[in-house]
Amino acid sequence: MPLFPMKLNTKIMDLLLDETECPVARMRLFSEGISVNARLFVPDDIIGDMGCIACGNCVDTCPVVKEEYRFVFVQNQRTSMALENMVGQECRRCYKCVVACPQVSKPIKEYASAFRRGEMIVHLLTAGIIISLAISGITLMHYSNFLPAQEISIIRWAHRILGVFLLLFMPVLYFVLDKRHLFRFLRKVSQWERTDWDWLKALVQHIGNSKKYPMPPRVQFNPGQKAWYLYVVCVMLPVLGITGVIQWLGLDYGYINASFLALIMLIHMVFALITDMLLFIHLYLKYLRNWAILSLDIIRAFLKGRHLSYALLYSSTATFQNKSQG
Ligand code: SF4
Numbered sequence: 001m002p003l004f005p006m007k008l009n010t011k012i013m014d015l016l017l018d019e020t021e022c023p024v025a026r027m028r029l030f031s032e033g034i035s036v037n038a039r040l041f042v043p044d045d046i047i048g049d050m051g052c053i054a055c056g057n058c059v060d061t062c063p064v065v066k067e068e069y070r071f072v073f074v075q076n077q078r079t080s081m082a083l084e085n086m087v088g089q090e091c092r093r094c095y096k097c098v099v100a101c102p103q104v105s106k107p108i109k110e111y112a113s114a115f116r117r118g119e120m121i122v123h124l125l126t127a128g129i130i131i132s133l134a135i136s137g138i139t140l141m142h143y144s145n146f147l148p149a150q151e152i153s154i155i156r157w158a159h160r161i162l163g164v165f166l167l168l169f170m171p172v173l174y175f176v177l178d179k180r181h182l183f184r185f186l187r188k189v190s191q192w193e194r195t196d197w198d199w200l201k202a203l204v205q206h207i208g209n210s211k212k213y214p215m216p217p218r219v220q221f222n223p224g225q226k227a228w229y230l231y232v233v234c235v236m237l238p239v240l241g242i243t244g245v246i247q248w249l250g251l252d253y254g255y256i257n258a259s260f261l262a263l264i265m266l267i268h269m270v271f272a273l274i275t276d277m278l279l280f281i282h283l284y285l286k287y288l289r290n291w292a293i294l295s296l297d298i299i300r301a302f303l304k305g306r307h308l309s310y311a312l313l314y315s316s317t318a319t320f321q322n323k324s325q326g
């Protein structure tokens with residue numbers, strides 16, 4: 001029994017889905033087009049037509065459009081071609097546009113949705129473990145005198161088990177679930193080209209004068225992301241792993257002399273602090289900044305029109321009736 005009722009050319013689809021370009025138009029062309037039972041009353045036979053019907057669903061759902069343009073109201077810009085122009089090389093390979101498109105066949109939507117699922121699971125688990133390690137590490141370091149010994153012992157063991165899990169199990173899980181994207185990830189973070197240095201230069205200029213110099217495009221695997229991932233793989237994991245194990249041996253079994261143990265604890269703390277700060281920057285750029293901008297937009301919309309829909313701010317044609325006026 002085939003996985004999908006429709007035969008998919010997965011080799012070509014995999015290549016296209018891994019490109020950092022808007023995928024919806026090409027996924028439409030792999031689809032079956034308008035079906036025989038579509039309720040469209042037109043004189044011509046359009047069964048099988050795979051063209052864009054300009055519904056705008058892909059434009060509305062794309063995170064790049066949401067961040068850069070907020071809303072696209074003009075009807076002739078609510079097409080896949082317009083989406084490609086707006087997104088350019090900044091596609092995040094989330095495939096929300098593919099899932100939202102009525103012209104893409106269901107098996108292709110499901111294939112695209114699952115394409116990076118393994119990578120997402122590993123990313124989420126890794127993020128959860130790093131945050132748990134940060135919280136338990138801070139608790140052990142600063143609050144162990146205030147908590148009962150039993151709780152401290154549980155937290156210490158949880159910290160160690162999570163550390164071992166992160167160090168040993170996560171790379172194996174990544175390999176088992178999605179080795180294609182594990183190798184892609186390693187290849188991308190290790191390749192540094194001239195354009196990366198230009199990107200960093202543009203970022204420094206933007207930080208110096210954000211009005212004159214725009215933020216460089218947030219393409220996938222930009223140098224900032226590459227540096228963060230390289231730090232996690234090449235610095236954070238080995239340094240915190242090795243110093244953690246040495247502390248474990250020193251504290252529980254007394255194998256390590258006291259002054260060396262104190263030095264190891266200091267190194268562990270310094271790198272844990274650097275990791276916490278970089279993690280905060282990563283979370284800020286990925287989520288917190290957008291949530292803050294969204295919250296400000298909602299507040300501005302409310303102050304301007306006594307309405308919580310901030311679309312009001314972005315269109316001269318969008319009007320909303322004040323709820324309190326009925
Ligand atoms: S970012 Fe997501 S929704 Fe936007 S074009 Fe790329 S895959 Fe489609």
Ligand code: SF4
Pocket residue numbers: 024025028051052053054055056057058059078079080097100101102103104
């Ligand atoms: S979602 Fe609508 S606008 Fe986007 S490609 Fe599909 S048919 Fe065209």
